[in-house]
Amino acid sequence: MSVDYGSPLIQVKGLGKQFGDLKVLEGINLDIDKGDVVFVVGPSGSGKSTFLRCLNRLEESTAGHIYFEGADITDPKINIDLHRQKMGMVFQQFNLFPHMDVLKNMILAPMKLQKKSQSEAEKEAMALLERVGLADRAHAYPSQLSGGQKQRIAIVRALAMKPDVMLFDEPTSALDPEMVGEVLNVMRDLARERMTMVVVTHEMGFAREVATRVMFMEGGNFLEEAPPEEFFGNPQNERLKAFLSKVL
Amino acid sequence: MSQGIYLNFIKDDRWKYITDGLKVTLEVTLFAVLIGIAIGFLIAVVRSTYDKTGKLKLLNGICKIYLTVIRGTPVLVQLMIIYFVIFGPVKISKVLVAVISFGINSGAYVAEIFRSGIMSIDQGQFEAGRSLGFNYVQTMWYIIMPQAFKNVLPALGNEFISLLKETSVGSYIALQDLTKGGDIIRSRTYDAFTPLIAVALIYLGLVLLFSWLIQILERRLRQSER
Ligand SMILES: Nc1ncnc2c1ncn2[C@@H]1O[C@H](COP(=O)(O)OP(=O)(O)OP(=O)(O)O)[C@@H](O)[C@H]1O
Ligand SMILES: [Mg+2]
Numbered sequence: 001m002s003v004d005y006g007s008p009l010i011q012v013k014g015l016g017k018q019f020g021d022l023k024v025l026e027g028i029n030l031d032i033d034k035g036d037v038v039f040v041v042g043p044s045g046s047g048k049s050t051f052l053r054c055l056n057r058l059e060e061s062t063a064g065h066i067y068f069e070g071a072d073i074t075d076p077k078i079n080i081d082l083h084r085q086k087m088g089m090v091f092q093q094f095n096l097f098p099h100m101d102v103l104k105n106m107i108l109a110p111m112k113l114q115k116k117s118q119s120e121a122e123k124e125a126m127a128l129l130e131r132v133g134l135a136d137r138a139h140a141y142p143s144q145l146s147g148g149q150k151q152r153i154a155i156v157r158a159l160a161m162k163p164d165v166m167l168f169d170e171p172t173s174a175l176d177p178e179m180v181g182e183v184l185n186v187m188r189d190l191a192r193e194r195m196t197m198v199v200v201t202h203e204m205g206f207a208r209e210v211a212t213r214v215m216f217m218e219g220g221n222f223l224e225e226a227p228p229e230e231f232f233g234n235p236q237n238e239r240l241k242a243f244l245s246k247v248l
Numbered sequence: 249m250s251q252g253i254y255l256n257f258i259k260d261d262r263w264k265y266i267t268d269g270l271k272v273t274l275e276v277t278l279f280a281v282l283i284g285i286a287i288g289f290l291i292a293v294v295r296s297t298y299d300k301t302g303k304l305k306l307l308n309g310i311c312k313i314y315l316t317v318i319r320g321t322p323v324l325v326q327l328m329i330i331y332f333v334i335f336g337p338v339k340i341s342k343v344l345v346a347v348i349s350f351g352i353n354s355g356a357y358v359a360e361i362f363r364s365g366i367m368s369i370d371q372g373q374f375e376a377g378r379s380l381g382f383n384y385v386q387t388m389w390y391i392i393m394p395q396a397f398k399n400v401l402p403a404l405g406n407e408f409i410s411l412l413k414e415t416s417v418g419s420y421i422a423l424q425d426l427t428k429g430g431d432i433i434r435s436r437t438y439d440a441f442t443p444l445i446a447v448a449l450i451y452l453g454l455v456l457l458f459s460w461l462i463q464i465l466e467r468r469l470r471q472s473e474r
Contacts, residue, residue, distance in 0.1 A: 056379055058375055058378065058379060081378075081381050081382065081383045082381065084378065084379060084380070084381040085380070085381035087379070088379075089375075089376075089379035091372060091375070091376065093370075093372050095370075095372040095373060095375065095376035096376075097373065097376070097391055097395075098395065099394050099395050099398065108380075108390060109380040109381060109382065112382070112386065112390065113380070113381050113382065157380075158379075158380070161380060161381065
């Protein structure tokens with residue numbers, strides 16, 4: 001199933017990140033093509049979140065370059081806000097805006113940033129809510145939602161901007177176990193629709209099922225990269241073997 | 249008793265010193281609080297921008313000096329300096345001087361109220377805004393400020409109440425406020441008890457009234473969160 005999508009959607013070259021003296025990422029290279037569903041796994045503190053947050057510059061990298069749709073977004077002169085509109089992000093803690101209802105959460109960015117009319121933005125938001133089965137909660141406030149509902153709203157809020165890539169940082173880690181499934185279902189649907197995704201997670205079963213590529217991060221770099229069957233079925237790197245034996 | 253009331257309030261329409269004074273007190277307090285909110289808002293934005301991004305270093309330094317000086321000196325001294333020194337040579341309404349002085353003073357306290365309100369908003373809110381593509385100012389305006397403002401409304405109400413009482417030192421520059429009104433009556437009737445107790449009761453009534461309004465507001469805000 002090799003489709004030629006042209007040049008990579010995201011190209012990471014020699015990416016490094018230091019917090020003061022602490023080297024968290026070093027010399028990372030990665031190409032992400034359109035439609036890729038890249039899962040990043042690895043032990044706690046290995047730099048997974050930092051890597052993801054560097055991709056949309058929530059964290060400023062200290063070395064290397066990131067090209068997104070051909071533009072070097074690590075260039076300090078670039079208007080990163082414009083590029084971020086095309087990169088959706090979903091956080092572990094949902095980060096819905098508590099002073100707005102669900103619909104308002106979803107239409108704020110499309111209206112203010114893409115100059116959509118309220119009726120157009122609302123129509124699109126309702127269609128998205130329909131898709132994740134939450135149309136009846138359109139006028140609920142975040143505090144009235146369960147964790148699983150909050151995270152599904154956070155996903156469609158990001159989707160409302162029609163991004164070209166979605167970044168997920170442990171989207172199910174803050175959820176009660178019985179709510180994990182409903183969020184994974186939404187992500188599975190997205191992957192099926194060939195949304196480009198970069199997902200940091202501890203859900204190995206889900207990674208195995210949905211990923212097109214799985215990356216193993218340790219000590220600030222990717223030590224192994226493979227399609228999921230190989231990654232989980234026939235791991236090469238010793239550290240990965242040790243990691244998998246602990247988490248599987 | 250009724251004779252005291254007649255002498256202090258009815259005779260020569262002396263009650264007007266109280267009502268006119270009350271009007272001045274409320275006027276000065278209201279406009280000073282508005283100036284304080286404007287100054288406080290700007291300073292809080294500068295200070296939290298500096299804290300978050302390291303930008304606006306020079307402005308941040310100026311703000312810090314302002315905060316230190318204003319909060320480190322008595323409000324009465326500030327008032328007298330502004331009236332006798334800064335506006336000494338020019339003829340200017342005392343009400344205006346009081347509004348400016350108390351506004352500048354209040355701004356320093358409101359700034360810290362706002363700043364703590366901004367800082368109390370979870371960093372994740374900021375990141376969610378930025379990740380959608382909002383720039384720093386838009387994120388502050390649409391996402392952080394509305395939440396911060398809601399959080400600090402009760403504290404702003406309390407600032408209004410303390411300012412209401414503080415303006416009584418305006419009588420040092422002969423501002424015709426509520427306190428001065430009572431004092432003028434005292435000097436006419438040589439009865440200190442009745443007019444001063446009346447003034448005290450009016451202040452107390454106002455403070456209780458505004459505290460009650462703040463409580464209602466707080467309850468409303470809490471309900472809308474749940
Ligand atoms: N803002 C920061 N300042 C200093 N050090 C940081 C900062 N953020 C992360 N680190 C450090 O960078 C390293 C990598 O952190 P990161 O959060 O990327 O790990 P992670 O792989 O996402 O871990 P987890 O699975 O626990 O989420 C850790 O040692 C962490 O302490
Ligand atoms: Mg992490």
